[in-house]
Amino acid sequence: MELGDKAAGCLLLLFSTTLFAYYTFWVIITPFVDSDHFVHSYFPAREYAIIIPGIALVALVSFVLVFVGFVMVRSSQAKAKSKPKTN
Template sequence: MATGRDQVLGWGLVGLSISIFIYYTAWIIILPFIDESQMIHNFFMPRVYAVVIPLSSGVLGLLIIGLFVGTTMLKSSQKEKKN
């Protein structure tokens, strides 16, 4: 059963995810249609980061997953050699 603290953490993560989704959607879909002289452009990074940040996050995530799988396989094969 989830405790109250776990639920607060879960809802916090959901809220953070929704906030990031709304920011990214506005940045990529809505902002190009707004004139660049408008003040709202000051709240967003340059659009090149819209590609760089998710791409680098994906590469980093795949690297971490690959390292985890590799170390797990290495430990497993070392255990089999000892037995």
């Protein structure tokens, strides 16, 4: 199983490094390249450089909040079941 974890880690590292390099090139380098250059055909409009990470951030925060809420509800249900009932 350890080899599978290493492979997954290497793939995640490769993916995140590639994504970081692509985004960095898109945001920092392409504004200095002529607008009719072929490089611009590989990138979306620059407005999306703010919109896409913003949507991803909202989705991530929403997921974390829903997860924390779910854990809190499950925890309170487990505590309620374990308490002895008094008459």
